[in-house]
Amino acid sequence: MTTRVGIIGATGAVGQRLIQLLDPHPEFEVAALTASEDSTGSTYEEAAKWRISAPIPERVADMEVGETSPEAIPDDVSLVFSSLPSSVGAAVEPAFCEAGYIVSSNSSNGRADEDVPLTIPEVNADHIDLIEVQRDRRGWDGALVKNPNCSTITMVPPLAALEEAFGLERVTVSTLQAVSGAGYSGVTSMEIIDNAIPHIGGEEAKMETESRKLLGTFDGAEVEWLDARVDASCNRIPTLDGHLENVWTDTVAEATPDAAAEAMGSYPGLDLHSSPDRLVHVFEDPKRPQPRLDRDRENGMAIAAGGLQPTEGGIQFNCLAHNTLRGAAGASLLNGELLLENGYL
Numbered sequence: 622m623t624t625r626v627g628i629i630g631a632t633g634a635v636g637q638r639l640i641q642l643l644d645p646h647p648e649f650e651v652a653a654l655t656a657s658e659d660s661t662g663s664t665y666e667e668a669a670k671w672r673i674s675a676p677i678p679e680r681v682a683d684m685e686v687g688e689t690s691p692e693a694i695p696d697d698v699s700l701v702f703s704s705l706p707s708s709v710g711a712a713v714e715p716a717f718c719e720a721g722y723i724v725s726s727n728s729s730n731g732r733a734d735e736d737v738p739l740t741i742p743e744v745n746a747d748h749i750d751l752i753e754v755q756r757d758r759r760g761w762d763g764a765l766v767k768n769p770n771c772s773t774i775t776m777v778p779p780l781a782a783l784e785e786a787f788g789l790e791r792v793t794v795s796t797l798q799a800v801s802g803a804g805y806s807g808v809t810s811m812e813i814i815d816n817a818i819p820h821i822g823g824e825e826a827k828m829e830t831e832s833r834k835l836l837g838t839f840d841g842a843e844v845e846w847l848d849a850r851v852d853a854s855c856n857r858i859p860t861l862d863g864h865l866e867n868v869w870t871d872t873v874a875e876a877t878p879d880a881a882a883e884a885m886g887s888y889p890g891l892d893l894h895s896s897p898d899r900l901v902h903v904f905e906d907p908k909r910p911q912p913r914l915d916r917d918r919e920n921g922m923a924i925a926a927g928g929l930q931p932t933e934g935g936i937q938f939n940c941l942a943h944n945t946l947r948g949a950a951g952a953s954l955l956n957g958e959l960l961l962e963n964g965y966l
């Protein structure tokens with residue numbers, strides 16, 4: 622039997638990817654879609670400016686888009702994926718949790734809260750049990766679970782491998798981020814064609830805090846964040862999908878490029894439906910990974926790494942992930958699969 626799920630913010634860039642990934646899915650069935658009041662009452666096909674090359678799944682095309690409130694979600698739905706702008710998520714997600722729904726959310730609101738699990742299942746699945754602390758504190762029957770920002774997801778699996786093998790003291794990252802990361806109305810063509818923008822509002826701070834929470838240790842009551850300094854500089858470039866990042870690390874124990882490549886390439890995956898067979902694909906060719914060539918590996922769910930070089934205190938590398946798949950829709954879907962596996966649904 623499949624679990625019936627809803628998608629709130631279903632018509633945007635991430636919502637569309639969720640629809641794509643859920644068509645079909647062996648464990649989940651889409652039962653409700655919501656968006657802004659501009660879309661309410663229209664069919665999904667009318668409301669969504671569909672930008673994916675595969676057609677809108679037939680079953681979803683004719684579904685009516687509802688209002689974004691718990692009352693619009695059928696009672697037999699237990700899991701709601703949220704791809705709302707964070708200001709809207711902050712206002713409405715708690716109401717869904719209070720009404721008993723488990724919300725697996727892409728929005729940045731609440732990611733740093735101490736009782737909100739922020740998870741990449743392959744990296745810190747155990748943090749999901751922070752739900753118990755959250756329910757005790759907030760009195761919710763439902764729960765709020767977050768996946769990190771797309772640029773953070775790209776670098777954290779390779780960093781987790783380095784942390785486990787050598788320990789991390791310091792991380793510095795500079796990103797080259799695709800336009801789809803800003804959502805459909807985020808960056809105009811006049812701003813980005815023949816251009817690059819050396820700042821993405823709020824993104825640097827998210828990379829610096831979320832990575833330390835993800836790589837932290839959960840003791841059953843709270844997450845102790847990784848004690849390492851992280852500095853980020855974020856750049857928007859005119860690629861469509863796929864965030865490429867240049868990362869410099871200082872490690873506690875000495876690391877060689879070969880040992881670091883071995884640690885990344887052998888970092889264990891999970892057996893969830895949407896997890897890739899191999900989480901981190903490591904290239905020897907220093908010109909890889911590249912967004913156009915490598916973002917779709919393993920249905921867009923694998924992380925690609927390359928360009929490993931020694932530095933004075935550690936290792937330098939490049940990494941890449943598909944920002945709307947691994948970095949957003951696929952990330953919250955994986956969290957949904959983890960919730961199911963761990964008996965929360």
Ligand SMILES: NC(=O)c1ccc[n+]([C@@H]2O[C@H](COP(=O)([O-])OP(=O)(O)OC[C@H]3O[C@@H](n4cnc5c(N)ncnc54)[C@H](OP(=O)(O)O)[C@@H]3O)[C@@H](O)[C@H]2O)c1
Pocket residue numbers: 629630631632633634635636655656657658659660661668689704705706707709727728729769770771801802803804805806944945948949
């Ligand atoms: N794009 C990425 O790579 C990425 C990666 C990680 C995380 N995220 C996060 O995921 C979330 C969604 O991003 P996106 O790129 O998909 O944004 P988007 O393309 O702008 O889509 C936003 C969605 O929210 C709906 N919405 C907007 N205002 C609303 C309101 N007041 N009430 C109810 N629904 C409302 C929109 O409905 P209408 O169509 O009716 O306007 C649309 O369905 C954001 O929080 C973003 O930061 C995005």
